[in-house]
Amino acid sequence: MFPQESNGQFEALLAYLKEVRGFDFTGYKRTSLARRVQRRMSQAGVADFADYIDLLQVNGDEFGALFNTILINVTGFFRDADAWDHLRAEVVPVLLAERGPDEPIRIWSAGCASGQEAYSLAMVFVDALGADQFRQRVKIYATDVDDEALAQARQASYAQNEVEGLTDEQLERYFEQHGTRYVFRKELRRSVIFGRNDLVQDAPISRIDLLVCRNTLMYFNAETQTKVLGRFHFALAPRGLLFLGKAEMLLSHSRIFDPLDLKRRMFRKTGGSPLGLGSLVSQAFAHDRHGDVSGLDELREDAFSASPVAQVVVTSDDIVALINQQAELVFGLSPRDIGRPLRDLDISYRPVELRAYVDQARVDRRALRIKDVEWPRPPGETVWFEIHVNPLVNSDNGLLGVSIVFHDVSAARKLLDELEHTNRQLESAYEELQSTNEELETTNEELQSTVEELETANEELQSTNEELETMNEELQSTNDELQTINDTLRDRSAELDQVNDFLEAILTSVRPGIVVVSRELRVVVWNRGAEDLWGLRREEAVNEHLLNLDIGLPVAELRASVRSAMADPDFEETTDLDAVNRKGRRTTVRVVVGALRRPSGTVDGAILVMEPTDKPD
Template sequence: MSDGQDPDRGFEDVLRYLKESRGFDFTGYKRTSLMRRVRHRMNEVGIDNHVDYIDHLQVNADEFSALFNTILINVTGFFRDPDAWDHLRAEIIPTLLAERGPDDPVRVWSAGCASGEEAYSLAMAFTEALGVERFRQRVKIYATDVDEEALTHARHASYGERELQGVPPELVAKYFEPLNGRHAFRKDLRRSVIFGRNDLVQDAPISRIDLLVCRNTLMYFNQETQAKVLHRFHFALVPRGVLFLGKAEMLLSHGRIFDPIDLKRRVFRKSAGSAAGGGHFVTHAFVQDRRIDVGGLDQLRELAFSASPVAQVVVTGDDVLALANQQAETLFGLGARDVGRPLRDLDLSYRPVELRGHVEQARAERRALRVKDVEWLRTPGGSLWFEVHLNPLIASDNAVLGVSIVFHDVTAARRLLDDLEYANRQLESAYEELQSTNEELETTNEELQSTVEELETTNEELQSTNEELETMNEELQSTNDELQVINETLRERSLELDQVNEFLESILTSLRAGVIVLDVGMRVIAWNRGAEELWGVRRDEAEGEHLLDLDIGLPVADLRPVVRQALADASFLTEVKLDAINRKGREVVVRVVCSSLRSNSGEPNGAILVMEPNG
């Protein structure tokens, strides 16, 4: 296969076209499985390069639906994974209701609901826990998906026997009503389930959700997109809200925002989190409350400050450099000549990070600030990473004396974190592939089971169709014999008709007078040789033309009233004489006899004009 360009680039062009033309953004999906499914669809339509496939999408609107159905497998079912749903109904839902007041509303979100089975499973589970009336008063279930075709199916809420196999018979009888050979979910409960389109990657999440169900959807996204979606789920959930995932999904690196309730069944609770405790790190005046006198205290402070292993500088309230220890002097090239200079005149004010704004903020807000992930590219290929702490220095009278700036070198820790992050990405990538493979195997198994059942049904239908075809074949053979008899009769009639036409043609040809036959629209349907000789217009030029459009020496406009009477009265017959010019250019007086052309029923069907020169 060759696109005439980089295959990956051609594939990205397809994704870009889908996003620009239909608003579907698949760039966050796992590339390996996504490429495989697009390639599968291309093979089905017999196209082997991405450029031609984009052209195919542009001219075939139905191809979008076929492609989306291939990408969005939409494998779902009522109470899928019964063990997990039993745990949800027995433990999670009762606990969730117990944590809320008896009249508090309950908001549930089924994200990636496909054709609606999951949403209606939630409706049945909450109705069993609350009763019909309390469910209708308190519960709202928001069911969303990116596939409009699946949402249309879900809104109809109509399912066949095969789709209801996972629902216990007593629940089928309680929550579904027979409708045209299928089963429709109860309308009074259906009103509590709201369907709508939502792209988990691009659209804003629904808020204030108590239970969020997103099963076997995250597995299609890459690690970065999964993180983005999970942070949106965290925002959507209320404090202590519950997240219910599919068995093929895990939260490896998001433990800080979700706590596991039941890891085996993939049930998690929104983590309460902890606010970053910045604190107000202020330095107060040294309290002279000692029982003994410590000599040389100022020199001791100066030596201790200078010998600190961490680079540190102090600026005054007027942004003048007051102090710099040995580490700061070595690291930033400061010297004794720089003490007393305004901060804005020093390279330190903008390298490795713009300091003046942070200094002003720390001084104005009288609180400690922390600037993370500061990179200083000292030499090509060599970077230092810092975490900069700024602390306002506040005197006993609450006046801000200055700001202490400490540069913590976190280069080694950063490199370790990068190595760890790389290892985690490798691990998550491998796990994603395992998730994807597991889900695809499950999907393939379900599809194979479905295919076997469909083949069995098709086999029975084919046997029945074969019997019907044999019967139809016998009937067609009999019909064919009858058609042959009819065809022979028609052929004989056609020969007779040809003989009649030849006879009529010979009559018209034999008449020396000019004969014109008109239809009800005054168009010429017959023009004999006498008319050709009289007016110099051939038969093929005249037939089909309107009488009044003929350019001949006969004043046809004078004939219009006469012809109209003949078209209106089946018994009409009259004779008129008109001055005309024949084909030779000579003036002649023409006698014209006009009569009505009658149909078999006696109604006017046209007009006949017989013309011959007078004398």
């Protein structure tokens, strides 16, 4: 790559960046990393790594330019469309089917850059769940180490060329256009939480159902990739899914991730441990015996009897041959049980059914291990065993018998239970802290948005206040004009009252009955003469239909005359009708029907003048 001296200076530069700014690039591939650093050094006019460290010490702004060069944020909406189509059509439906209808869904977009990947995930899950369910169930955690990219992602605002890959339907459904830019809808944006996270140094987010890290691992060396993938394995929930970029593979990590679709880089978390890269194998070595040792049979018998682990040996015929002291103490056996068939002893079926395992070890000539055997003991005590069933064979592979060893693992089991309980408590505390942190981040974003809205509202209120002051002056002027008009109307009203009183006096003074009807034949005027003639008061007649009046006059015979008067302003007709007056006396009434004309010549109704032709009684 470059001379040894430059190599040492380059490593010193990486150490300086880690110490001063907390960015650990030592896990990145040296070739691509050095090429990017040298590109920035060329732009800054520096040729030596040591001189570049001096430049960083005196110019703090240079850090940002360097990080932007190293962290190339190449991204876009639904980048690699085929993989996203597969995620939408095949992966997401399975992920949702494996979870309850109200179960929350947690997604992590690691290395989110300027946010297009995170918002692409939001669109996929809104399409699958609907907007309401998405807001209630889905949380998308989008992280990156580039603070400038995160600031842009939080704005959720993109130029025309940045949304060219989206359809018109997607733009209309998920974005609001502000001038020449497209802004992701606020009600959906609240489910996407952005934060800084260094995949190499920071703790991973936990309980993730779908982890998307596309074309980020390729910048790390093999050792760092292993470390990051171990963190991803921890972060994912059981059967969680990992979505990588097309430039990345997991061929060396098949123990912790199963491939679902290698072409599209879809993987599922397995139950394997991310820490174990191999298995430990122990071997027994035979040594040549030097010299003879006397009393071996007695020594073996005493050693077997004194063993702290309960052990029983049966012959090839299933007859109990040996029982040590610990077995007698734990299972209540005695020397008298030696020589009896194993099936006749309680130990053959308690704490576990042993005969099937003994038969299998005898037939297969291989050792068996029975884990997690629980044996409740009075009073309320539980003992846990791990039982080893080992066939005993001679040098010719002939079966001598079977050894049954009961390892008491109660203490270890208790420690494991306590450890598991502690882990659950730690995980619960971590989840609560993580949840609190997420809520604080969300609250901070909401507060920032609220401050901006309040500033805008304040400006609008100030402008509105100025408009209101102008309007108030105009209203005051209008009020003065209205007061003048009101005084004029009051004077006119008094004049109209006088005219009405005068007209009322005329109608009251006229002896014949006078009835005025509208064009709808509704009674408008009913004078005193009409009351005296027909015995119907004015308040009973006004607004009633002429033809519906219950009086002694056959008003139906006047219909034609009234209609003619309304059609012809010069019409006038006199008719004599037989009638019955208010006293019940028969009389003849002369009715004059004429048009009710305005000065303009239009007809508003008809006037009926009614007067008896005979003398009143």
